[in-house]
Amino acid sequence: MEFLKWVGVAVGAAVGGYYGQQLIGWWAGGAAGFVGVAIFLSLLLKGQWLMSILAFVAGFWALFSLIGEAPPAAKTPLSPASQAATPGSAQRAAQESLPAVAPASRAVRSDEPSPRPTALPESVTRDGAIRDCPQCPELVNIPPGSFQMGSTPGKAIAGRTVDAREGPVHRVSVASFAAGRHAVTRAEFSAFVQRTGHKTDAERDGGCFVWSSGEWALRAGTSWRNSLLKQADNHPVVCVSWDDAQAYVKWLSQETRRNYRLLSEAEREYVARAATTTLFWWGDELTPDKANYQTSAPDFQGSAKGPWRQSTTPVHQFDPNPFGLYQVHGNVWEWVQDCHHDSYQGAPANGSAWTEKCASPARVLRGGAWVGDPADLRASSRLWLSPAMRLQAAGFRVARDLTKP
DSSP states (O other): OHHHHHHHHHHHHHHHHHHHHHHHSSHHHHHHHHHHHHHHHHHHHTTOHHHHHHHHHHHHHHHHHTTTOOOGGGSOOOOGGGGOSSHHHHHHHHHSOOOOOOSOBOOOOOSSOOOOSSOOOOEEOTTSOEESSTTSOOEEEEOOEEEEESOOTTOEETTEEOOGGGOSOEEEEEOOEEEESSOOBHHHHHHHHHHHOBOOHHHHTTOEEEEETTEEEEETTOSSSOOSSOOOTTSBOOSOOHHHHHHHHHHHHHHHTSOEEEOOHHHHHHHHHTTOOSSBTTBSOOOTTTOOOOTTOTTOOSSOOOOOOOSOOOTTOSOOOTTSOSOSSSSSEEEEEEEEOSSSTTOOSSSOOOOSSOSEEEEEEESOOSSSOGGGGSTTOOEEEOTTOOBTTEEEOEEEOSSOO
16 A cells, blocks of 8 residues: 555656646756655655645745746747748748648637747848748848827828818827838748638638729639739738738737737838828829829829829838838728727827727728729728738738837
């Protein structure tokens, strides 16, 4: 009988060691769990109740004090792609092909991603952008500041009367944060799908809305993989919904242990203006060498025409704005965090996302696109759609908080 008791102690200690290693992620957790359970059970068998309780408490304290203390080699590894020698080599590997994905799982919709407690170290590219992992989007630190958000309703701008939904003009102060240097690319989105098996709303619910014969129509079989546009992997991903964008930033947060999210509507207008007060960061007129837009639009006013590209362009095409961001006007509409409000009455003045007292569940997009009214490219122009809507002209850009979790 005595022998069986000590066999029980040994088995219990082994179980404690196994779970200690699983919890902590390295050998010290296993050792602490093994020794702690062995001492606890030994004292318990000897009838030393007080000492066994003290040993139990001390064991738990020792075990949990090891959390987060594992050496770098022992921490949970990223995917093989994320262990590439340089960001450039990983990006080239991701852009060689769009990989097949694992069986899909529906992403959990969440307005606020949940990062892990310890952030990975960021890297800086040769031209100064920030990248938190080889497959992560490039980021640029945005300086804090304040600006006049919106346009005056009823005022004639670019041959049209400003919509009342762009007013009233109000001052907003924005704290420093990191913004995506450009819209998320097909290659970057592909890395997310490969890792998670995410199935987009377009793939799950009948396709994407495409521009055909002068109108938008749902086309079966279309998605980010097959948008019917002439796209390469360095083009912005399209045919993705707000829900898909939320799944992507949640994954980035988990992958990097940092708080990724979509920009707020105020942040998006702030980075588009980049300390300017004109319609576009370079001035008040559109030209095809500055942005990708529909030059053939019949209601286009006051700017140079040229060949209409009828598709997206690479995300690094055209000059970056004074904040270092590419294509804040045109190419694709970009989802932001805010929900639909008919005006700025009651809007936050601190640059945060406005997600309360919504006029509808719709979510806001900013920036204009390769197709549609060119006036939509103005810094103050607004659009909102259902969070499950996916368009051949809509993608997204990411933001990341600068404070470490």
